[in-house]
Amino acid sequence: MEPTESLLLDDQLCFAIYAASRAVTAAYRPLLDELDLTYPQYLVMLLLWERESLSVKEVAAALHLDYGTVTPLLKRLQGMGLVARRRRTDDERGVDAVLTDEGRALRERAHGVPVGMAEAFGLTDAQRADLRDRLRALVRSMDAYAGAR
Numbered sequence: 001m002e003p004t005e006s007l008l009l010d011d012q013l014c015f016a017i018y019a020a021s022r023a024v025t026a027a028y029r030p031l032l033d034e035l036d037l038t039y040p041q042y043l044v045m046l047l048l049w050e051r052e053s054l055s056v057k058e059v060a061a062a063l064h065l066d067y068g069t070v071t072p073l074l075k076r077l078q079g080m081g082l083v084a085r086r087r088r089t090d091d092e093r094g095v096d097a098v099l100t101d102e103g104r105a106l107r108e109r110a111h112g113v114p115v116g117m118a119e120a121f122g123l124t125d126a127q128r129a130d131l132r133d134r135l136r137a138l139v140r141s142m143d144a145y146a147g148a149r
Helices: 013-033 039-051 056-063 067-079 101-109 112-121 125-148
Strands: 053-055 083-087 095-099
Touching (some): 013 039, 013 112, 039 056, 039 067, 039 095, 039 101, 056 067, 056 095, 067 083, 067 095
Antiparallel strands (some): 053 095
8 A cells, every 4th residue: 555645754744743842942952051941941930930929730731731740840940949839828739839039030041042042933023923823723723622532
């Protein structure tokens, strides 16, 4: 049986997305090395720089991750002094991630990351916004598809 076009690797949208994700993460690496952060840690810090404090549940939902992945991330960030983990007063089972003073200070050093990545993407502001919107729509579509199964 001859391979059909739909079974060619280069024709697969999923492979293009996978390869793009790996390339983007690799481009982030040298920028984040200067901050001593991994890409997932950087994502957590972005959330906390925006909100100061979030429950583990909120972090997991925002990053599309499960608790089992988020908890070790937060523990490492806590060990670095960037985040404090505190039991919720309204529900002792819940834990909040809270930005520390050191975590706030890191924000100032991180301003070059989006600038460097904008250069790496090689897209105009409008093209980046359009691509981001299309990818968000793709995520919503995949979430809906997975939820319907």
